[in-house]
Amino acid sequence: MIVPLAHVLVLAVILFCLGLICTLVWRSNVIMMLIGIEIMLNAAMLVFVGGACHWGTADGQVFALMIMAMTSAEVSLALALVVYLHRRRNTVDTDEFRELQDQ
Amino acid sequence: METYLFYILAVVTVIGTILAITEKHPVHAIVHLVTSFFSLAAIFFLLAAPLIAMFEVIIYAGAVMVLFMFVIMMLDPGRTDQAGRPGLRQWLLPAILGVIILVSIGVLAAGYVTAPHTSSAITVREFAVTLFRKYGVAIEIISMQLLFAVVGALYLGRRRAP
Numbered sequence: 001m002i003v004p005l006a007h008v009l010v011l012a013v014i015l016f017c018l019g020l021i022c023t024l025v026w027r028s029n030v031i032m033m034l035i036g037i038e039i040m041l042n043a044a045m046l047v048f049v050g051g052a053c054h055w056g057t058a059d060g061q062v063f064a065l066m067i068m069a070m071t072s073a074e075v076s077l078a079l080a081l082v083v084y085l086h087r088r089r090n091t092v093d094t095d096e097f098r099e100l101q102d103q
Numbered sequence: 104m105e106t107y108l109f110y111i112l113a114v115v116t117v118i119g120t121i122l123a124i125t126e127k128h129p130v131h132a133i134v135h136l137v138t139s140f141f142s143l144a145a146i147f148f149l150l151a152a153p154l155i156a157m158f159e160v161i162i163y164a165g166a167v168m169v170l171f172m173f174v175i176m177m178l179d180p181g182r183t184d185q186a187g188r189p190g191l192r193q194w195l196l197p198a199i200l201g202v203i204i205l206v207s208i209g210v211l212a213a214g215y216v217t218a219p220h221t222s223s224a225i226t227v228r229e230f231a232v233t234l235f236r237k238y239g240v241a242i243e244i245i246s247m248q249l250l251f252a253v254v255g256a257l258y259l260g261r262r263r264a265p
Contacts, residue, residue: 001219002105002149009212011113011146015120017205022124024197025189031129031175035136038167039120042143045155053150054217058225058233062241064155065234068162069245073252075167079174080256086178 001054008050016043030082030092034075041071109149115142127188129175133168140164151224 019039026032045064052060082092089096119139126132140163147156235242 003109005217006213006215007109007113008150009215010209011116013205013208013212014117016208017201018117018120018124020204021197021201024200025124025194028189029129031171032124032132035123035129035132035171038136038163039124039139042140042163045159046143046146049147049150049152049155052152052225056223056225058230059237061152061155061225061230062234062238064152065158066238066241066245068155068158069249072162072167073249075170076252076256077259079170080259082174083177084259092178 005050005054008053009047012043012046012050015046016040019043028094030085030094033094034078034082038071038075041067105149109146112142112146112149115139116146125188130172133171133175137164137168140168154227154230 016039019036019042022036022039023033024036026036045067048060048064048067050060052058052064085097086092116139119135119142123132123135123139126135140159144156144159144164147153147159
């Protein structure tokens with residue numbers, strides 16, 4: 001391990017909070033919200049890889065790979081939803097999608 | 104040497120992410136995010152995970168970000184100089200919340216000391232054996248999840264008859 005595990009954890013916490021702030025601030029734009037979720041998932045992956053390096057077992061790296069597969073599934077579905085919503089209202093602003101009624 | 108490299112890459116990652124979340128236009132944000140993910144991949148390499156570093160570059164910086172870029176281009180987001188950023192009031196409260204969470208978890212994380220393990224480096228062979236022996240069922244489930252995601256995306260993306 002080249003650095004203490006605490007430094008890796010601090011970096012991951014900083015990245016996670018930046019992703020959280022991105023999701024909260026850009027809550028009117030669906031695409032920027034998705035970008036914030038990506039940043040948060042990357043921070044989680046960093047924790048797993050740092051733990052795997054610290055304890056010398058491959059399990060953490062396996063779970064980082066699982067997170068990556070989960071993210072690609074999530075992104076493909078979410079972007080399909082974005083395209084669908086854009087086709088209905090011609091915008092990606094979440095304030096426009098406040099009605100449940102089908103038009 | 105590698106220790107300094109880690110801190111330099113950590114600074115690059117954080118700055119790239121900050122630029123990405125403060126950028127007005129989604130396309131510019133994606134480009135900054137790719138920078139951040141590249142340096143994060145280098146950090147993964149330094150943390151003895153070369154396979155994860157490669158997948159980070161191929162899947163994240165390659166596939167996922169290009170998918171974002173495709174969708175943004177398809178949706179026609181408008182000119183970059185007319186894009187609006189949330190006002191200062193909208194930045195204030197989320198920043199306060201984020202900093203509170205950052206400080207509280209950060210104090211816990213910074214005080215986290217464990218005995219340094221004298222562990223051997225993880226080889227790719229060991230990674231592959233763990234992946235396909237110990238977590239073989241999880242691989243099957245995750246492949247089914249990817250298949251379902253493809254089917255769902257096709258269902259959502261189809262053109263409806265008017």
